[in-house]
Amino acid sequence: MNPRRKKRMFTILAVLLGIGSAIGLTLYALQENINLFYTPSELIEGKGENKEKPFIGQKLRIGGMVVPGSVVRDEESLDVEFKLIDTGPLVTIRYHGILPDLFREGQGIVAQGVLIEPNVIEAFEVLAKHDEEYMPADVAEAVKGIKHEKPKYNLNNGGY
Structure with a gap:
């Protein structure tokens, strides 16, 4: 050469x-800033074809509906605990801080935090979603014709 x-x-x-x-x-x-999004069902049952579950200590985001009657506030601190559901199992969220103004039972939220037990998340941020009926025009056009499954959980009577 x-x-x-x-x-x-x-x-x-x-x-x-x-x-x-x-x-x-x-x-x-x-690597430390990558947060994967899960629903309560995906968190418990696994995500994807391989049913991969997050590991204890992993940062993640989770979204679902706040179960009515599940919000428990500590009287002496800003600690709050509540349960989330989508179409399957319940997941417990623990949060220390002031919840957003739009937060209420039966409302959709997204929490960002660390998995501390297989079904418990220690959240450091909670975001409340706006009204479920509102949708921007371009998104509404994109999802036109798609049918969504109703959750198995009935928020009106508090059971399945």
Whole structure:
């Protein structure tokens, strides 16, 4: 191999190694900030074809409906505990802080936190969803014709 080709090959290898290192370091730095979204059913039963469940200590986001009658507030602190449901099992959310103004029983919420038990999340952020009937025009057009399943849980009578 002549010296010119050898120099080009080493230059290309150095550039590829530098790019690979930069991507690897970026992914390593972002690893702690990656939050996966789960529903209560996915959290308990597993997500995807392989039914993969999150591990204890994993950061995640979870969304569902607040079960009526499940909100328990500590009288001496800002600690709140409530249960979430979608179409299956219940998940307990523990939160320390002031809940959003739109938070109420029977309302959809998204909580971000850490899984501390298989069905318990220690949340550090709770976001209340707006009215379930509202939908932006472009989203309404995109989902036109799609039929949604009603949840098995009946919020009116408090049972299945």
